Amino acid sequence: MGMKANSGLFHGTNGHMKFTLDIQFFAAGKMPIEGRILYNMATNRNIKNVIIELYRPGAKVGNGSTAAAIKKEIRTGYLVGGRSHIRKGQERIRQLKKILDTQQLSVSDRIIANKLLKDLKKALGEK
Secondary structure, three states, X not given: OEEEEEOOEEEEEOOOOEEEEEHHHOHHHOOOHHHHHHHHHOOOHHXXXXXXXXXXXXXXXXXXXXHHHHHHHHHHOOOEOOEOOHHHHHHHHHXXXXXXXXXXXXXXXXXXXXXXXXXXHHHOXXX
């Protein structure tokens, strides 16, 4: 597997696909594990950006996702981390729908985007 660094990004290939790792979000394993897995699987830069927004470093509720924070806020009536995640979830839903509707995505990126969309909608009680 070859890798080269460029301004905080590592670019590489595993023989099957090219990938880019943003070391800012992987330093000391701060991004929750599910987010790291999805980020590594995604190839579309816009999908990667959504993952970064949904799985913030240091998140401790559930699997560390915005969806987990939304579920807790709705269940308890209290904000997670002192702020509401509901609006953020609604914004990411719009962003994911736009990406799915307007961009050429690989099969794996489409699966990841739909998984994220489904998780957020479920957390917000949407269908």
